[in-house]
Amino acid sequence: MYHASFRQLQALVLVGRHESVSRAAEEMHVTQPAISAQLRALEDLAGTALTRKVGRNIQLTAAGEVMLQFSERILQLWEQAGDELGELRGVSSGTLRIGAVVTAEHLLPSMLVKFTTERPNVRMKLHVGNRSEIVAMLSRKEIDLAIMGTPPREFRINAARFAHHPMAFVASPRHPLMKKKRVTIDDVVQANLLVRERGSGTRTTVERVFKDAGHTLHFGSEVSSNEAIKSMVAAGLGVGFVSVHACALEFEAGLIDILPMKESPVEGSWHVMHLVDQPLPRIAAAFQDFMVTSGQELIGAELESFYRKHRRLR
Numbered sequence: 001m002y003h004a005s006f007r008q009l010q011a012l013v014l015v016g017r018h019e020s021v022s023r024a025a026e027e028m029h030v031t032q033p034a035i036s037a038q039l040r041a042l043e044d045l046a047g048t049a050l051t052r053k054v055g056r057n058i059q060l061t062a063a064g065e066v067m068l069q070f071s072e073r074i075l076q077l078w079e080q081a082g083d084e085l086g087e088l089r090g091v092s093s094g095t096l097r098i099g100a101v102v103t104a105e106h107l108l109p110s111m112l113v114k115f116t117t118e119r120p121n122v123r124m125k126l127h128v129g130n131r132s133e134i135v136a137m138l139s140r141k142e143i144d145l146a147i148m149g150t151p152p153r154e155f156r157i158n159a160a161r162f163a164h165h166p167m168a169f170v171a172s173p174r175h176p177l178m179k180k181k182r183v184t185i186d187d188v189v190q191a192n193l194l195v196r197e198r199g200s201g202t203r204t205t206v207e208r209v210f211k212d213a214g215h216t217l218h219f220g221s222e223v224s225s226n227e228a229i230k231s232m233v234a235a236g237l238g239v240g241f242v243s244v245h246a247c248a249l250e251f252e253a254g255l256i257d258i259l260p261m262k263e264s265p266v267e268g269s270w271h272v273m274h275l276v277d278q279p280l281p282r283i284a285a286a287f288q289d290f291m292v293t294s295g296q297e298l299i300g301a302e303l304e305s306f307y308r309k310h311r312r313l314r
Contacts, residue, residue, distance in 0.1 A: 004045050006078065009071035011038035012050060012060075016068045017142075019057040042067070072141065080281055094283030095123040099134040099143035101201060103226060104270070106245040107163070108147070110298045115290050122283060130224075131199050138275065144284040146273050147291075149201035159273035160288065162295035166244040167205050168258045168265035172236045183261040185213050192220030192238030194229045201268070206241040209263050230256060245299070270295070 007028075014024035015035065025032045043050050050064035060068055079095055100108055105128045116122050127137060131148060138146045139155055151159040169188060177183050177191055195217075196203045210217040220238055223229045226246040233240040234255040244265060250256045258264055272291050274280050280288070 004042055005038075006075065008038045008042040008045075009075055011035050012042060012064070012067060013071050013075065015039065015051060015058055016060045016064065019059055021058055076141070080279075094121075094281055095125060096283055096287055097125045097142070097144045097281075098147065098284075098287075099127045099129070099137045099145070100147040101131050101134055101149070102128055103149075103201065103243040103246055104128075104147045106243070106248070107270070107299050111291060111295060114294070114298065115287055119283075119286075130197065131201065138273075141275065141278055144274055144278070144281055145288060147270065148273075149268050149270060150204060151271050151273050156276040157273045158276050159271040160292050161269045161271050162291040163270040163299045164296065165201075165268040165270045166265045167202055167241065167268055168244055168247075169239055169241050169261060169263070170230075170233055170247060170256045171239045171259055172234055173254060173257050175236060175239070177239065177259055178257065181260060183259045185210065185215050185261075185263065188239050188259070188261070189215075189218045193218070194221050194223055194232055194238045194240040195219045196226070196229070196242075197222055197224050202241055202243055205266055205268055209266060213263065270299075 010028065011024060014027050015021060018024055018027075021032050021035050021039075025035045028035065039051060046063065046067060048063045049061050050067055051058050052061055053059075082094075098108075108126070112124065112126075116124065125143075127134070127143060129137070134143075134146050134148060135152045135154065137143045138152075138157070146157075149165055151157055169183075171177055171191070175191070177187055180187070195206055207217050221232075223232070226242055229240040229242055230247060230250055232238060234250065239259065240256075244251075247256060272288050272295075274284070274288070
């Protein structure tokens with residue numbers, strides 16, 4: 001085992017993560033035979049099989065799962081060692097390993113640009129996915145920081161609020177409900193409500209809105225992406241409940257607008273979080289502090305045109 005290479009460990013980690021040699025090869029920018037060779041060499045050193053073929057997928061054996069855990073820790077420690085050495089040389093460097101829910105990808109760019117412009121030696125690994133995917137990555141320690149609305153309760157985390165998160169019922173400006181002075185929850189239900197999948201932040205929020213209003217949530221369609229909801233709403237196929245962050249361009253272009261109802265918009269919060277029992281790399285700690293101190297200001301600047309148009313958001 002003393003002669004195992006980082007490339008072999010990385011190959012095992014990626015195959016275990018994707019259950020696919022081709023996906024691992026694509027991510028490492030090598031051929032599939034090269035990945036297979038790395039795995040065979042690692043199995044020779046371990047003295048046991050680490051993977052097995054199940055249908056069209058590659059799964060880890062029990063020994064492979066053990067090796068996966070140690071491989072992830074070894075690779076992470078090596079990255080942290082490089083970061084610590086960079087700090088000793090007075091270089092603000094390191095690798096930011098961030099996971100963000102899909103909606104957050106609309107607010108992260110400005111913060112990442114600001115943070116990395118001042119620290120040109122910082123590398124970044126950004127993973128965007130639905131809430132369950134990001135929570136799973138955080139639990140497996142594949143990321144150092146997670147960005148989402150409501151912190152998970154499955155394990156102990158340290159969460160810090162860094163910005164407001166407005167969410168709203170939206171429709172096409174040509175939608176009949178836009179002509180009403182006041183729209184009700186009943187109106188929304190009859191107009192074909194489009195919502196995100198169960199477990200997403202906006203889905204949890206709209207369920208709470210209905211519950212607080214004494215209604216059972218009835219929706220017309222469950223949609224897995226904000227982009228699909230916005231497109232359907234702009235085409236007049238219904239009413240959507242989405243994050244305001246995801247709609248800045250559509251608001252500006254006049255494709256969609258907020259419905260005039262007391263329940264909209266809803267003010268939530270964005271949180272940045274990490275595992276309590278996981279040491280936080282210095283660069284990740286610096287980015288977390290940056291988000292808490294500067295996040296609201298940067299996000300507010302991006303939404304200023306929206307706030308001017310909809311003063312009742314404030």
